[in-house]
Amino acid sequence: MRSEAPALMPIFRSQHQAALLAWLLLHPEHEYTLTDLAKKLDVPLTTLQREAQRLVAAGILQDRTLGRARLLRANMSNRSAAPLTQLLAVTFGPETVIGEEFDLTNAARVLIYGSWAERYHGTPGPAPNDVDVLVVGNLERADVYDAADRAQARLGMQVNPVMRTPEQWANDADSLVLQIKASPTVDVTPAGRATS
Structure with missing residues (x-):
C-alpha cells in the first residue's frame, strides 16, 4: 500500500x-x-x-x-x-521536537492540535505558522512555558501551550477540551505515560 x-x-x-x-x-x-x-x-x-x-x-x-x-x-x-x-x-519537526521538549515529569498527556495536526493527518490547507500544544497533568506553568520556548527556538516557529489538569481533561464541560477531542491530534506523550 x-x-x-x-x-x-x-x-x-x-x-x-x-x-x-x-x-x-x-x-x-x-x-x-x-x-x-x-x-x-x-x-x-x-x-x-x-x-x-x-x-x-x-x-x-x-x-x-x-x-x-x-x-x-x-x-x-x-x-x-x-x-x-x-x-x-x-514541517515535520514538531512531532519530534515537541515530544522531546515537553517530556516533563508530571505530563500525563501531550497533544499537538490545531492546523499543524490537521495537515499532519492530511487535511489540505495553508502551511501552519505555529504549533498548538495541550499538556495534561499537574505541572508548573513555568516548566510548560520553558518547554515551549525551547521547542520554539529549535523549530523557528511559535509554540502555543495550554495546560489542563487530568480532571479538566476528563470534564466534557470544558469547550477547549471538547474541541481538541473532536479534532485531529498528534499524541507525542512520552512512552508509558499516556492516561485516558
Whole structure:
C-alpha cells in the first residue's frame, strides 16, 4: 500500500519518507536499526526498508551493518542535508521536537492540535505558522512555558501551550477540551505515560 504525499509538505514522496528523514536529520549524531525506526515511527518495516534504500542510494542517508543489524543515520556531508534539515524541522519537526521538549515529569498527556495536526493527518490547507500544544497533568506553568520556548527556538516557529489538569481533561464541560477531542491530534506523550 502506497501512502499519499503528506499535506504538510507534498514535495516528499510519502508521509513515511518524510517521517524517516525528519527523525534521522533531526538526530544526526545517532544511528538506528530499521526495526527501532519502524517502531518509533509506527511504519511497517518493509515500507521503511524501501524508503531507506532509496534515500541511501541518493546519498541522503548512510547505512552500515553491525552483525545482522542494518544501522541508518543522516549523511550530514551531503550538500542537501542542511537545507533539508531546516525544511523538515519546520514541517515535520514538531512531532519530534515537541515530544522531546515537553517530556516533563508530571505530563500525563501531550497533544499537538490545531492546523499543524490537521495537515499532519492530511487535511489540505495553508502551511501552519505555529504549533498548538495541550499538556495534561499537574505541572508548573513555568516548566510548560520553558518547554515551549525551547521547542520554539529549535523549530523557528511559535509554540502555543495550554495546560489542563487530568480532571479538566476528563470534564466534557470544558469547550477547549471538547474541541481538541473532536479534532485531529498528534499524541507525542512520552512512552508509558499516556492516561485516558
